[in-house]
Amino acid sequence: MVEKKKTFQITVNIVMILLGIFCLIPFILLISSSITDETALINNGYRIFPLKFSLAAYKYLLADSTGIIRGYGITLFVTVIGTTLNVLLTSFLAYPLSRKDLPKRNIIAFFVFFTMLFNGGLVPSYIMWTTVFHIKNTIFALIVPNLLMNAFFVMMMRTYFITNIPDEIIEAARIDGAGEGKILFSVVFPMSLPMLATLGMMAGLIYWNDWTNGLYYLTKPKLFSIQNILNRMLQDAQFLTSNMSMTSNMAASAASIPTTGIKMAVAVLGALPIMLIYPFFQKYFIKGITVGAVKG
DSSP: OHHHHHHHHHHHHHHHHHHHHHHHHHHHHHHHHHTBOHHHHHHHOOOSSOSSBOOHHHHHHGGGHHHHHHHHHHHHHHHHHHHHHHHHHHHHHHHHHHOTTSTTHHHHHHHHHHHHHOOOOHHHHHHIIIIISOOTTSGGGGTSTTTSOOHHHHHHHHHHHHHHSOHHHHHHHHHTTOOHHHHIIIIIHHHTHHHHHHHHHHHHHHHHHOOHHHHHHOOOGGGOOHHHHHHHHHHHHHHHHHOOOSOHHHHHHHHTSOHHHHHHHHHHHHHHHHHHHHHHHHHHHHHHHIIIIIOO
């Protein structure tokens, strides 16, 4: 029996190592391609190790270092503020929905769930945000629309509260004189750290990678996030290389732009900060997903 368990454990470890390698290879190819010479990349394809080393793609993207730094600053600010508000608002709605004594809680839960299936569409949303709330060309355009609260997050958080916060603990807190706000912040939140970390990680990823809000609601370059800046640089490079009606000098300059390498470098610059932060949240992320979603 011991030998069988040992053999099974070794097999599982080998399988997990192989899966880890398979997951890691695309990122290695991404980074390798971003530092490979454009001609070598086109002629020889993607390789684990660059055939001809070149930082031309990064030089092109970092030519306007001030704009890149400002974009990172805006993205960091939006991610921190947006994630914090997302977690708080989600918890404020999910906690009452998890209490059996909330009047009409099933009706409220239905309206929350309904938004997961249907929405008003892009045009009505754009009209509402720009003409009613006037967030166009403001920092709120990167925080509020579509991202401030997510129905899926609410239902996931509600499931966690129901399955992991015993009613007896909440009743004991009420007997001791604690109000709902005191119970939420002093009892529920400390017992929900894995789920809060999971929700924060998921919301943070969405905010960090978001570029559609900037595309729809921003025309001022000074408010662009890093994703919008990198996306615009990529579009500019593609336009220059595809536009044939140029002078010979302009055409020669455009031909030297490493379009393929820029695509890879854009992905690296956009994803690298999250890749560096994720290992610190991985433990809570996995635990929160498992307990909050599977048990539901």
